[in-house]
Amino acid sequence: MRSALLFSAVFGLAAAAPKAMPQEIELDYVDSLPTPTTGLGPAVEQVSATPTYDASAAASDAAQEISTAPIYTPTPSSSSKRGLRRGQLAKRTDCGPEPDGKGPSPGYDTSDTGFLNSPILANYANNAVAPAGYYLAPGFQNLKGSLSQIGYIGLYTFAQYDPSLCSAKCDQVCTCLGFDIYFERDPSITPAAACPNPAPFTNVKCTLYGYPVAAAAATNTGQWRGPVDSNNQAFHVVIAGSNGYIRSPPAPPALTNFTGPSALLPGAINAPYDPTTNKNTYLGMKLYNSGPFDPSQCAAACQAQTAYNTRHPATDRTYMPCNFFNAYVLSKNNIPQGTYCSFYSRTWDASYATNTGYYSGTTHYTVSNSYTYALTTPDPGHT
Incomplete structure (x- = not known):
């Protein structure tokens, strides 16, 4: 036929x-055409992934x-x-320290709700300046979700929320057409039975994409990690201050x-x-x-x-x-x-x-x- x-x-x-x-x-x-089951964004435990398309x-x-x-x-x-060609996650030890966590504190409340509603984190996102050669994707500012979109090509974690750091990484990859920079509430140690729902810290993550980024695709609002504690609560990874920028395409x-x-x-x-x-x-x-x-x-x-x-x-x-x-x-x-x-x-x-x-x-x-x-x-x- x-x-x-x-x-x-x-x-x-x-x-x-x-x-x-x-x-x-x-x-x-x-x-x-089925949506790929991989390549939409980084795994929740990842803090870096060098582009390898x-x-x-x-x-x-x-x-x-x-x-x-x-x-x-x-x-x-x-x-x-x-x-x-996707990188492998580094093996981590139960209750061992998680990498990075150098982002700013959300302020008075370190719960998942406090993180999501932190005026400190929102202020970073709302006052961020688009890097030269990039523009803010329509409606993609201070969102509470990171991208889950085709064309994911790399991940970086920074010590500060600065879109120019992310654009510098994007500029190095000819297939990069946009990026998402956001705060992520992560566990300070790897959750396990002996240390469920540990204290949080903040990561500033930057994901690179091989297509223009879209606010409608910022649907990754977080995940749960590890076993529950005595209050029946597992650690809740959530996203705040998510900004998406589109590259003026080469x-x-x-x-x-x-x-x-x-x-x-x-x-x-x-x-x-x-x-x-x-x-x-x-x-x-x-x-x-x-x-x-x-x-x-x-x-x-x-x-x-x-x-x-x-x-x-x-x-x-x-x-x-x-x-x-x-x-x-x-x-x-x-x-x-x-x-x-x-x-x-x-x-x-x-x-x-x-x-x-x-x-x-x-x-x-x-x-x-x-x-x-x-x-x-x-x-x-x-x-």
């Missing part, structure tokens, strides 16, 4: 087809996927680990065999039929959501799809080559959904970037960080 769908979509174009073929966002595909592995996975899931298929790969890197990137403002390509051949040039799409925004996955899939189509030509020995693609961040109600790739048989200029998103009922889909790449030596589409 999958091969039949691909064949008819690429080669079975009706002669009476309209002159324009809107590349609407494939909502069924987007909604069917492997773009080469991600591109290789994207290319290999084409043989079993070509770009027209509505069923994405079940893999949720593409390109991710252009993604150049890619082997392609010219670009060319930035599109404000939307994505919505191409008509080729005026010289009267044929549709849109091959289809893919969405990758297990790592940061990464157009190299689109490039790998584009070239692999051409190779696949070359092996399955029409009776006249022609096939649909992928010579051009548009990579962008697709967001659903402001929450990034992944790297969306649209593939074409020919290039289109920025005047065709008219797809800025739309509403589906009350759900709003939007386009950002949109770039195009063109194959340096176009494939003619025939053997």
